[in-house]
Amino acid sequence: MPRQRRFLFEVLAAICLIAVPFVLPYLNAAPNTVNRILVWGLFGLGFDILFGYTGLLSFGQSAFFGTGGFVAAYLLTRAGFPNVMLALVIGMAAAAVVGYLIGLLALRRTGIYFAMITVAIAEIFFFVEFNPLSEWTGGENGLPGVPTPSLNLGFTTLHFTSGWSLYPFLAFCYFVGLVLALRVVRSPVGAVLVAIRENPLRAAAVGHNVWAYKLTAFVIAAAYAGLAGGLLGVLQGFMPPDAFMFDTSGQLVIQTAIGGRGTLVGPLVGAAVWLFLQDFLQATLKLGAAWKLVLGLVFVLLVCFLRQGIIGGIKGLFVRATTRAPAAAEAGSAAPQLTAEEEQRAAHQRVQREQRQVAAMPAVHHADASFRGPILQATGLTKRFAGVVANEGIDFTVRAGELRGIIGPNGAGKSTFFKMLTCEIAPTKGKIVFEGRDITGLGVTDVCQLGLTKSYQVNQLFNRLTVRQNVEIAALAELRGKFKLDLLRSVASVPGLQEQVEHTLALVNLGARADAPVSELAYGEKRRLEVGLALASSPSLLLLDEPLAGMSPSERVETVALLKSIAKGRTMIIIDHDMDALFELAERITVLQEGRLLVEGTPQEIKRNPQVQEAYLGGIHEVLQHEPA
Numbered sequence: 001m002p003r004q005r006r007f008l009f010e011v012l013a014a015i016c017l018i019a020v021p022f023v024l025p026y027l028n029a030a031p032n033t034v035n036r037i038l039v040w041g042l043f044g045l046g047f048d049i050l051f052g053y054t055g056l057l058s059f060g061q062s063a064f065f066g067t068g069g070f071v072a073a074y075l076l077t078r079a080g081f082p083n084v085m086l087a088l089v090i091g092m093a094a095a096a097v098v099g100y101l102i103g104l105l106a107l108r109r110t111g112i113y114f115a116m117i118t119v120a121i122a123e124i125f126f127f128v129e130f131n132p133l134s135e136w137t138g139g140e141n142g143l144p145g146v147p148t149p150s151l152n153l154g155f156t157t158l159h160f161t162s163g164w165s166l167y168p169f170l171a172f173c174y175f176v177g178l179v180l181a182l183r184v185v186r187s188p189v190g191a192v193l194v195a196i197r198e199n200p201l202r203a204a205a206v207g208h209n210v211w212a213y214k215l216t217a218f219v220i221a222a223a224y225a226g227l228a229g230g231l232l233g234v235l236q237g238f239m240p241p242d243a244f245m246f247d248t249s250g251q252l253v254i255q256t257a258i259g260g261r262g263t264l265v266g267p268l269v270g271a272a273v274w275l276f277l278q279d280f281l282q283a284t285l286k287l288g289a290a291w292k293l294v295l296g297l298v299f300v301l302l303v304c305f306l307r308q309g310i311i312g313g314i315k316g317l318f319v320r321a322t323t324r325a326p327a328a329a330e331a332g333s334a335a336p337q338l339t340a341e342e343e344q345r346a347a348h349q350r351v352q353r354e355q356r357q358v359a360a361m362p363a364v365h366h367a368d369a370s371f372r373g374p375i376l377q378a379t380g381l382t383k384r385f386a387g388v389v390a391n392e393g394i395d396f397t398v399r400a401g402e403l404r405g406i407i408g409p410n411g412a413g414k415s416t417f418f419k420m421l422t423c424e425i426a427p428t429k430g431k432i433v434f435e436g437r438d439i440t441g442l443g444v445t446d447v448c449q450l451g452l453t454k455s456y457q458v459n460q461l462f463n464r465l466t467v468r469q470n471v472e473i474a475a476l477a478e479l480r481g482k483f484k485l486d487l488l489r490s491v492a493s494v495p496g497l498q499e500q501v502e503h504t505l506a507l508v509n510l511g512a513r514a515d516a517p518v519s520e521l522a523y524g525e526k527r528r529l530e531v532g533l534a535l536a537s538s539p540s541l542l543l544l545d546e547p548l549a550g551m552s553p554s555e556r557v558e559t560v561a562l563l564k565s566i567a568k569g570r571t572m573i574i575i576d577h578d579m580d581a582l583f584e585l586a587e588r589i590t591v592l593q594e595g596r597l598l599v600e601g602t603p604q605e606i607k608r609n610p611q612v613q614e615a616y617l618g619g620i621h622e623v624l625q626h627e628p629a
């Protein structure tokens with residue numbers, strides 16, 4: 001969200017919050033219900049950062065809601081603490097600390113296992129609150145007598161007691177929470193959280209410390225939950241034991257799904273639907289306990305017909321309307337249809353234009369200028385998977401500035417070799433030295449940060465983001481390091497980011513497609529973006545795993561031309577099955593066969609090598625075909 005739009009959104013949110021006590025009483029809305037919606041909305045802001053933005057579905061938020069609530073309530077009711085606001089902040093901090101400790105444990109697992117751990121944690125907290133800690137928490141009686149806040153302005157004191165009188169205090173807390181959450185999701189940290197939701201493997205491979213960022217989201221969500229828990233006690237004048245109940249976590253998940261995840265205000269809207277419907281079904285229609293049945297049906301219908309939730313659905317309609325309008329305008333002034341020949345000429349001119357642009361740009365490099373030896377040296381590299389020997393005793397050296405090709409029949413162990421070089425998997429035996437440093441046993445993130453990365457054989461993109469956002473994610477890792485808590489700055493204000501993104505887009509010839517979502521790209525464009533993600537981290541050694549795989553002949557021509565221009569001033573290793581392309585591109589070729597290094601040499605030597613022809617027996621033709629006449 002650009003800065004002006006975010007500011008407009010904040011002003012609109014403030015106006016809505018101010019208008020509520022003037023409008024809703026005319027609609028017979030109970031102030032207590034409105035206040036509860038704000039508390040749940042605040043609770044949901046943190047949860048949405050965790051679930052909607054980072055993709056971590058936690059069923060354990062009640063643990064933090066209860067912790068914050070009971071710590072604040074205990075201070076105010078039993079410890080004689082005089083300041084309500086400070087007690088709320090201490091409760092929030094306690095929930096954040098507990099969130100940090102629980103996160104250390106829960107984030108060791110992903111997906112359903114993570115969700116299961118959070119369920120167990122919620123249950124443990126519920127048990128602890130009712131049993132060993134009941135003396136402090138009041139057990140099933142909770143903690144009565146929680147005071148309401150007041151604000152001394154010097155000349156007068158404002159008392160926020162109950163109903164509409166408490167509303168301004170809660171609305172202010174929600175507004176501050178919303179503004180901070182908006183800052184977080186628009187910050188570089190927010191961009192990385194979305195990348196983790198979309199493709200954690202690639203987020204780690206481009207150099208982000210995925211685990212640390214997940215922990216950050218977990219702690220933020222716990223802090224919001226803690227503050228909301230404290231406010232619940234203030235709102236009710238009593239801290240209820242059910243704050244810790246699993247139902248609380250479940251209700252939060254459902255409200256977020258109803259309102260729309262990944263929207264921040266979705267949980268507030270979901271809470272409004274839930275609580276107004278509850279009031280209406282129970283108080284007006286007198287349905288008694290059956291209100292949950294009706295609410296359940298509403299939830300099922302919403303999930304079936306409005307999968308993105310209410311706000312998500314509205315947002316979708318808005319995006320469709322605003323993207324259709326320029327498309328219609330473009331259609332009105334559509335360029336005349338080109339013939340195939342004209343299209344080919346245009347493509348050729350485009351490549352030449354991009355190459356000229358690239359040549360004019362300074363190459364951004366990660367390389368250690370003081371380093372003089374071979375850039376990469378692998379010794380005795382071996383990988384065994386149970387009974388399968390994928391690589392065996394490979395010795396391999398690449399000098400700085402070289403463009404090396406790797407070929408080998410299917411299953412020869414090429415991709416496994418790349419995975420070991422980038423530390424995606426650990427070798428069973430052997431050693432890897434990069435720029436004079438032993439990197440054996442490091443992780444893929446650290447190695448990328450050192451300047452060694454790869455593009456994948458099967459695209460690993462951030463599919464629901466635009467081309468520009470994809471490249472930004474990779475560039476952010478290079479510019480900010482693997483972990484940085486710049487939570488309150490905007491992505492656009494990261495120094496050097498825009499230059500690096502534009503440079504990379506030009507390198508892979510995607511400048512014109514920068515704002516297109518990945519899902520709208522042609523296959524060849526996706527392959528180029530795959531290379532772009534690796535390039536955006538300015539590696540000193542770039543590995544490309546089958547960059548031409550699956551491309552049409554014209555896409556191959558275009559991409560080979562791009563690879564040539566990318567290769568200038570870089571060190572690259574390319575695996576591909578396209579012999580023509582590789583013999584044209586590489587200075588030296590390494591041939592793998594059955595996991596071992598068969599031979600190494602110039603393209604001419606490799607073409608003539610009888611061992612290579614033998615290795616490609618099934619494809620002997622293929623190698624011979626490329627012999628000069």
Ligand SMILES: Nc1ncnc2c1ncn2[C@@H]1O[C@H](COP(=O)(O)OP(=O)(O)OP(=O)(O)O)[C@@H](O)[C@H]1O
Pocket residue numbers: 385388389390408409410411412413414415416417
């Ligand atoms: N995770 C794994 N578990 C078990 N075996 C594996 C694993 N990864 C690779 N292999 C095996 O290791 C061998 C080498 O596989 P690898 O993918 O490295 O070959 P490749 O030369 O890249 O093949 P292709 O050209 O088809 O991509 C194959 O026999 C493969 O089945």
